[in-house]
Amino acid sequence: MTELFGPDPSVASSAGWADPPPRKGFFTDTSVCIGCKACEVACKEWNGVPDDGFNLLGSSYDNTGALGASTWRHVAFIEQPRRSGNEQQFFSELPVGPSATDALNRAGDAALSGDRSALGTNTEAVAIQAVPPTELPESGEPRDEIRWLMSSDVCKHCTHAACLDVCPTGSLFRTEFGTVVVQDDICNGCGYCIPACPFGVIDRRTGDPGTKNVGIAQKCTLCYDRLESGHLPACAQACPTESIQFGDLDELRVRAQARVDALHEAGVSSARLYLDDPNDGIGGAGAFFLLQDDPEVYGLPPDPVVTTRDLPQMWQQAGLAAVSLLAGAVAAFVGRKR
Amino acid sequence: MTEVKRRRRARGGGGDGAPVVPDAKFSSYYGRPVLKAAPWEKDIPAYLFLGGLAAGSSLLAAGADVTNRPALRRSGRLGALGAITLSLAALVHDLGKPSRFLNMLRVAKPTSPMSMGTWILSLYGPAAGVAGAAELVALAPRWIDRLLPRWARWLLTVLSTPAGLSAAAIAPAVASYTSVLLADTATPSWHEARRELPFVFVGSAAAASGGLGLLAAPLAEAGPARRLAVTGAVAELAVSSRMERSMGLAAEPLHQGTAGTLIRASRALTATGALGALAGSRSRVVSAISGAALLAGSACTRFGIFEAGQASARDPKYTVVPQRNRIDAAQ
Ligand code: SF4
Numbered sequence: 001m002t003e004l005f006g007p008d009p010s011v012a013s014s015a016g017w018a019d020p021p022p023r024k025g026f027f028t029d030t031s032v033c034i035g036c037k038a039c040e041v042a043c044k045e046w047n048g049v050p051d052d053g054f055n056l057l058g059s060s061y062d063n064t065g066a067l068g069a070s071t072w073r074h075v076a077f078i079e080q081p082r083r084s085g086n087e088q089q090f091f092s093e094l095p096v097g098p099s100a101t102d103a104l105n106r107a108g109d110a111a112l113s114g115d116r117s118a119l120g121t122n123t124e125a126v127a128i129q130a131v132p133p134t135e136l137p138e139s140g141e142p143r144d145e146i147r148w149l150m151s152s153d154v155c156k157h158c159t160h161a162a163c164l165d166v167c168p169t170g171s172l173f174r175t176e177f178g179t180v181v182v183q184d185d186i187c188n189g190c191g192y193c194i195p196a197c198p199f200g201v202i203d204r205r206t207g208d209p210g211t212k213n214v215g216i217a218q219k220c221t222l223c224y225d226r227l228e229s230g231h232l233p234a235c236a237q238a239c240p241t242e243s244i245q246f247g248d249l250d251e252l253r254v255r256a257q258a259r260v261d262a263l264h265e266a267g268v269s270s271a272r273l274y275l276d277d278p279n280d281g282i283g284g285a286g287a288f289f290l291l292q293d294d295p296e297v298y299g300l301p302p303d304p305v306v307t308t309r310d311l312p313q314m315w316q317q318a319g320l321a322a323v324s325l326l327a328g329a330v331a332a333f334v335g336r337k338r
Numbered sequence: 339m340t341e342v343k344r345r346r347r348a349r350g351g352g353g354d355g356a357p358v359v360p361d362a363k364f365s366s367y368y369g370r371p372v373l374k375a376a377p378w379e380k381d382i383p384a385y386l387f388l389g390g391l392a393a394g395s396s397l398l399a400a401g402a403d404v405t406n407r408p409a410l411r412r413s414g415r416l417g418a419l420g421a422i423t424l425s426l427a428a429l430v431h432d433l434g435k436p437s438r439f440l441n442m443l444r445v446a447k448p449t450s451p452m453s454m455g456t457w458i459l460s461l462y463g464p465a466a467g468v469a470g471a472a473e474l475v476a477l478a479p480r481w482i483d484r485l486l487p488r489w490a491r492w493l494l495t496v497l498s499t500p501a502g503l504s505a506a507a508i509a510p511a512v513a514s515y516t517s518v519l520l521a522d523t524a525t526p527s528w529h530e531a532r533r534e535l536p537f538v539f540v541g542s543a544a545a546a547s548g549g550l551g552l553l554a555a556p557l558a559e560a561g562p563a564r565r566l567a568v569t570g571a572v573a574e575l576a577v578s579s580r581m582e583r584s585m586g587l588a589a590e591p592l593h594q595g596t597a598g599t600l601i602r603a604s605r606a607l608t609a610t611g612a613l614g615a616l617a618g619s620r621s622r623v624v625s626a627i628s629g630a631a632l633l634a635g636s637a638c639t640r641f642g643i644f645e646a647g648q649a650s651a652r653d654p655k656y657t658v659v660p661q662r663n664r665i666d667a668a669q
Contacts, residue, residue, distance in 0.1 A: 311522055
């Protein structure tokens with residue numbers, strides 16, 4: 001029986017696999033991501049994921065928006081008027097005046113209307129209006145501080161995966177590699193995994209009746225089929241900078257720690273690991289990250305907790321409430337004639 | 339990256355220069371939600387309401403059966419049958435692949451409130467169905483009656499009481515598990531309500547089913563329905579305000595937009611219905627109107643809480659701010 005919370009050194013054995021291989025995962029080192037989106041493309045190609053709309057979202061180079069049923073890798077772009085570390089800026093002619101990024105972002109934002117929570121999943125729900133005119137800042141002092149954060153997001157393959165816990169059909173399951181996978185032929189599209197996920201990863205696919213797997217929950221499988229035949233996941237294979245590293249989770253954690261230490265030494269004091277700690281609210285992730293700002297800047301929850309941690313308490317309260325209802329009903333009949 | 343600043347007017351601040359609570363400042367990725375809202379349509383809040391109505395009605399019907407109140411028994415059993423049939427239809431309709439509904443019965447998983455709920459309903463449905471069918475047959479015109487074989491009629495008559503009592507035994511679980519269904523998610527306004535939500539839901543179920551009893555049963559038999567309705571309404575109102583105090587920031591969506599309108603309507607209808615039920619014990623008309631108000635109030639509660647949760651998932655504030663505060667507090 002799996003525990004609902006806390007570290008679990010062998011998720012696959014807890015899920016009933018006899019003698020599983022070492023747990024596999026991703027270490028996404030965002031400090032070397034160049035935002036090429038090769039991972040997004042490779043994932044779609046290999047897994048036969050349908051398109052998720054062709055939109056200009058007005059958020060830097062990100063026209064994908066968010067992870068969703070048809071977006072299993074998503075590259076985020078964040079522009080900041082800040083220096084990363086001790087690096088030399090290599091502009092020959094420096095831009096001047098305050099950054100136009102904010103003004104442009106606001107204009108892009110204003111151009112979006114409709115249900116934005118559907119971004120990346122049902123792009124028809126999001127309309128793009130004409131981008132309003134922006135007042136670009138006047139020129140001023142030369143500016144030499146800019147950094148660009150890029151990060152390829154993916155399902156975290158949580159140690160305690162809420163999506164898997166709440167799935168009523170057993171469609172979501174833990175593989176021998178410790179990853180979390182939807183069985184397409186079993187899912188009946190109840191949608192419970194969607195609000196359960198603390199990262200907003202999994203979603204129900206929408207589209208015409210002919211669309212592959214329409215109506216059922218979809219997300220990254222960590223390329224289960226490729227792992228079974230000893231290949232790298234498609235995104236890791238395609239990544240030209242090894243920003244996406246695949247391997248045994250234990251080894252990745254050691255490598256990640258060494259990388260943070262090296263970055264700190266290079267003056268990138270904002271580098272930190274995210275979801276690497278087995279003592280965090282989800283028992284640590286199978287897919288963890290090196291970030292250079294707070295998680296929420298990348299659209300990630302700063303301190304996620306698996307909802308089922310509180311499930312024993314919830315069942316207990318529900319039991320007490322049920323008993324109260326029964327008592328109330330009995331009392332309504334006792335003692336009086338009318 | 340966008341830093342979103344929000345200003346909220348402090349509640350109760352008067353005049354033009356109304357005081358403003360400090361800015362809730364937080365970072366987000368272009369203002370996008372961190373979470374995904376449940377893909378559920380109106381089917382689910384309708385189910386929450388109907389499930390509660392069915393459960394309370396089965397309890398009232400069983401009590402009426404034992405204490406010899408035939409009209410209250412009939413309205414309870416028929417109400418339960420109608421409500422549970424509609425709720426099952428709503429549940430299946432809401433699936434992305436309705437044809438695979440039976441896949442729910444592949445496993446029984448205590449970590450999945452939906453799995454537990456399916457099994458609870460699988461026990462409750464047939465019991466409530468038999469009890470309701472017995473009432474239907476008794477009411478049916480003679481020519482329909484003749485279509486049924488005699489043994490079937492006999493079986494229904496014999497089974498109606500045991501079936502009704504079994505339905506009543508399972509009913510409390512039917513009414514309360516739906517609170518866990520909502521609370522066991524990352525949706526802020528549902529998860530943060532987890533301690534009190536079961537009590538709000540059973541209170542709402544009692545008010546609704548008591549309301550139906552007041553609407554359908556004659557004064558001479560409606561006493562238990564009246565008492566159940568009033569107790570349920572008072573419990574719901576009292577626990578709701580306690581719940582809001584314990585929810586922190588996640589209580590905010592309960593007061594805003596569609597959810598806010600629904601919750602205000604639910605409070606007004608439930609309170610009026612309860613007062614009317616108390617005052618109108620000698621008037622069939624007042625009782626019936628109060629019953630209808632209680633039913634409407636219960637429906638508004640379910641839709642309001644549902645909508646508040648959806649709104650809380652769509653705004654990154656409700657995800658990021660409490661988590662950020664938790665980190666800051668720990669440091
Ligand atoms: S990130 Fe979400 S979808 Fe992925 S394993 Fe965790 S809970 Fe499931």
